[in-house]
Amino acid sequence: MSFARVRALVVVGVLAVAALVFVVVALVRDSQRDAANGGDCPAGAPLADVRLPDDPGEVTLKVLNGTSKAGLAEQVTEQFKNRRFTVQDPAKSKTKFKGVAEIRFGPEAVGKAQLLRAYFLAQAEMVYSPKRKGDAIEVVIGNEYQQLATTTEVNQSLVAVGNPTLPPGACLKPVDAKAKAD
Secondary structure, eight states, rough: OOOOHHHHHHHHHHHHHHHHHHHHHHHHHHTTGGGGGGTTTTTTTOOEOOOSSSGGHHHHHHHHEEOOTTTTHHHHHHHHTTTEEEOOOEEOOSSOOOEEEEEOGGGGGGHHHHHHHHHHTTEEEEEEEETTOOSSSEEEEOOOOOOOOOOHHHHHHHHHOOOOOTTTTTEOOOOOHHHOOO
C-alpha cells in the first residue's frame, strides 16, 4: 500500500472518530430532551396532542349550523362522512356565525383540528378551549361557507398552514410506545 493511501485512510478514520464524538456529545448535552416528553410541564397544564391523524376516521366531529339555511349542517355532515370522518348527529348552533367556519376543540384534538382547518382552506376560525374534554371537535358552519376542499386542496392547505402548534399554556402530550408502533 502506498504512503498516499495510508495517509488518506488515516485522515478518513480521524474524521469518522471526530464525527462520532461530536454526535455523542450532542446527544448527551441535549437540553430539549425532556421538552419532547412533557418533562418541563407545570403542574395542572393541559397536555396537547399535536400529531396530525393518519386517517380521517380518527377524527370525531359534530357539525353545527350557524346560519339560517335549513339543512346545511346535515349536508356538511354527510360530506365529512363521505370523506371517512367519524361524525356525530348534526345540530343547530345557539349563535350565528358570519365567517366560513368555526372549529372548537380542546387539548386532545389540536392536530385533528388542524386537519379540519385544511378542509376549509385555512379560512376557519380556530377556537381552542383548554378545559374542553375529549377529542371530539365542533364545527360551526357560517354564512360564508361554500364547500369543503378537494383532496388536492386539503393537501396544499396542510402544507401552507404547516404543523400544528402548541396552544398557549399547554404542554406537549407524550407519545406512547403503542402509538409509535401503529
